[in-house]
Amino acid sequence: xxxxxxxxxxxxxxxxxxxxxxxxxxxxxxxxxxxxxxxxxxxxxxxxxxxxxxxxxxxxxxxxxxxxxxxxxxxxxxxxxxxxxxxxxxxxxxxxxxxxxxxxxxxxxxxxxxxxxxxxxxxxxxxxxxxxxxxxxxxxxxxxxxxxxxxxxxxxxxxxxxxxxxxxxxxxxxxxxxxxxxxxxxxxxxxxxxxxxxxxxxxxxxxxxxxxxxxxxxxxxxxxxxxxxxxxxxxxxxxxxxxxxxxxxxxxxxxxxxxxxxxxxxxxxxxxxxxxxxxxxxxxxxxxxxxxxxxxxxxxxxxxxxxxxxxxxxxxxxxxxxxxxxxxxxxxxxxxxxxxxxxxxxxxxxxxxxxxxxxxxxxxxxxxxxxxxxxxxxxxxxxxxxxx
Numbered sequence: 306x307x308x309x310x311x312x313x314x315x316x317x318x319x320x321x322x323x324x325x326x327x328x329x330x331x332x333x334x335x336x337x338x339x340x341x342x343x344x345x346x347x348x349x350x351x352x353x354x355x356x357x358x359x360x361x362x363x364x365x366x367x368x369x370x371x372x373x374x375x376x377x378x379x380x381x382x383x384x385x386x387x388x389x390x391x392x393x394x395x396x397x398x399x400x401x402x403x404x405x406x407x408x409x410x411x412x413x414x415x416x417x418x419x420x421x422x423x424x425x426x427x428x429x430x431x432x433x434x435x436x437x438x439x440x441x442x443x444x445x446x447x448x449x450x451x452x453x454x455x456x457x458x459x460x461x462x463x464x465x466x467x468x469x470x471x472x473x474x475x476x477x478x479x480x481x482x483x484x485x486x487x488x489x490x491x492x493x494x495x496x497x498x499x500x501x502x503x504x505x506x507x508x509x510x511x512x513x514x515x516x517x518x519x520x521x522x523x524x525x526x527x528x529x530x531x532x533x534x535x536x537x538x539x540x541x542x543x544x545x546x547x548x549x550x551x552x553x554x555x556x557x558x559x560x561x562x563x564x565x566x567x568x569x570x571x572x573x574x575x576x577x578x579x580x581x582x583x584x585x586x587x588x589x590x591x592x593x594x595x596x597x598x599x600x601x602x603x604x605x606x607x608x609x610x611x612x613x614x615x616x617x618x619x620x621x622x623x624x625x626x627x628x629x630x631x632x633x634x635x636x637x638x639x640x641x642x643x644x645x646x647x648x649x650x651x652x653x654x655x656x657x658x659x660x661x662x663x664x665x666x667x668x669x670x671x672x673x674x675x676x677x678x679x680x681x682x683x684x685x686x687x688x689x690x691x692x693x
Contacts, residue, residue: 317687318397319346319357320388320412322405324495324534325586327351327363328567329426329474329679330403336683342398342690345391347384347408349535351565360387364537384408389415398690401683403427406438413441413448423448424686426471432460433618433626439464451682453673454627470676475593478568480666483575485596487527489514490574492582492591495534497541499583503603504531504545506642507581508558510601513647514579514654515557527578528557536562579654584621584635592624592633593673595666597657599650601636624665627672632665633657 317337321330327349334355337344344356349363361384385408392400392415399422402409406429416423428450429438439461442448451471452458461468491507494500511529519526531546533539543560547553564570571594574580580591580598591598600622620626622635634653638646677685 314343315396315398316343316345316358317399317401318388318391319344319348319352319401319403320405320409321346321348321352321403322363322408324349326403326405326427328586330357331355332474332679333401333403333426333683336680337401337687339680340684340687340691342687345397347388348403360384360391364535385411388412392416392421393419397421399423399686401426401686410438410441413445416448417441417445420447422686422689424451424682425449426451426682427453428457428461430457431464432456433621436460436464439466442466449686451677453676454623455672455675456626456629469682471682472676472678473589473673474567474679475571475590476670476674478571478593478670480594480670483572485578486576487518487522487525487578489527489529489579489581490577490596491529491531492534492580492587493531493542494583494585495538495587497538499602500534500538501541501545502605503583503601504542505549506601506603506638507531508546508549509642509647510581510599510650511558513644514651517648517651517655526557528559530577531558531560533560533562581650581654584623586623588633589623589627589669589673592662593666593669595659595663597654597659597662599634599636599653601638601650603638624669628665628668 319330319333321327328351330348331351334344334352334357338356345358347361347363348357353359391397392412400412400416402412402425404427413423413425425448431439442450443465450461450468452468453471453473458468458470489511491511493503493507515526531542533542539560539562546558564573571590574591574596575594577596580596581601582588582591582598584600584602588600618626622633624633625631636650
C-alpha cells in the first residue's frame with residue numbers, strides 16, 4: 306500500500322479492478338508513460354509492467370455480485386479512500402477510469418464535483434441495467450466516455466450522453482490456423498469467490514462432455530484444463546478441484562495460468578475444441594477465436610435476486626448482446642448441478658458447427674473494429690495537460 310501524497314511529481318490517476326480492465330489498462334498505462342506522464346493507481350500485473358505505480362494490492366479488488374462484495378466491504382472502503390485522496394490531490398492532473406463501476410462511478414461523481422478531467426473507458430453497461438446511472442454524465446463537460454460496443458453508444462445517446470467509440474483489443478489478434486485438440490477448457494471467472502462458486506458445476510459439465518465424447522467418437526478422451534486468470538488463483542482452484550475428487554486430482558484434469566498477453570491467450574483458447582466460461586469478457590474472447598462454448602454462471606442468492614428485478618437485457622453473454630441474437634448458449638445455474646442440466650449444456654456445445662462458429666467470430670471482430678485506438682484516445686486526453 307502506498308500513499309499518493311508521497312508523489313513528488315504530477316501524475317495521472319488510473320483505476321482498474323478486474324482482469325479485463327488490466328488488459329485494457331496496460332495499453333492505457335503504456336500510452337500515458339510514452340507521453341511522459343507518471344501513472345499512479347490500481348491495476349494488475351499487465352498495467353504494472355507498463356509502468357503503473359500501484360496504490361494497493363490488486364488481488365484484493367476483483368469481486369462479483371452483492372454477496373461477494375459484502376465480506377470485503379471494509380477493505381474495499383479503505384482502497385477507495387486512498388483513491389479518493391489521490392484524485393483530490395493537486396498533483397493529480399486527471400483520472401482515467403477503466404470499467405469497475407463500483408469504484409469508478411464514485412470517482413466520476415468526485416471528478417464532476419471538483420471539475421477534474423476524467424476519461425472513463427468502458428463505463429457502466431446501462432443497456433443492461435440501471436440506465437439512470439447515465440444521468441451522472443450529463444452536463445459533465447470534463448468527463449469523456451469511451452465505449453467498445455455499438456449497443457453502449459446507442460444506450461448513452463438515448464440518455465443524451467456523448468461517447469467515443471474505441472476499438473476493442475481483441476481486434477488486434479491475427480487469425481491463423483491453429484490445430485485444435487479435442488480437449489475442453491473451463492474459465493470459471495477472474496474473481497475468486499465467483500470462480501470457486503462456478504467451479505463444481507463447470508467440472509460436472511466437463512465430466513459429462515468426456516462421457517458423451519467417448520460414446521460418439523473414437524480416439525483419446527478429451528482432457529480438461531481449468532484456467533486461472535492470474536497466478537494468485539492457481540492454488541485456490543487446485544485445492545478446490547482436489548476437494549471435489551477426494552484429495553486426488555484425476556490425470557485428465559489440470560489447472561493452467563492464462564497467458565498474460567492477449568494474443569497468446571487467444572491462441573491458447575483457439576487450440577481447444579470446446580469451452581465453458583463464466584459471463585464477461587471471456588465470452589467475447591472465446592467467440593472471437595471460434596471455439597464452441599457455453600456461458601454459465603452460478604450466482605449467489607443476493608445477486609440473482611437483484612438481477613431478476615433490475616436486469617432488462619434479453620442476453621447476458623456479450624456476443625449475444627452485441628449481435629442482438631442468441632448466437633451462443635447461456636445458462637444460469639440456480640440449484641445444484643444435476644445430470645439433466647449438465648447434459649443440456651453439453652448438447653448445446655455439441656450442436657455448434659465450426660462453420661457457423663467461425664462466421665460468428667468474423668462478424669464479432671468486424672463489429673469491434675470500429676473507432677479510435679487506445680493510444681489515439683489517451684493522446685487526445687493528455688493533450689489538455691501539455692497545453693498548460
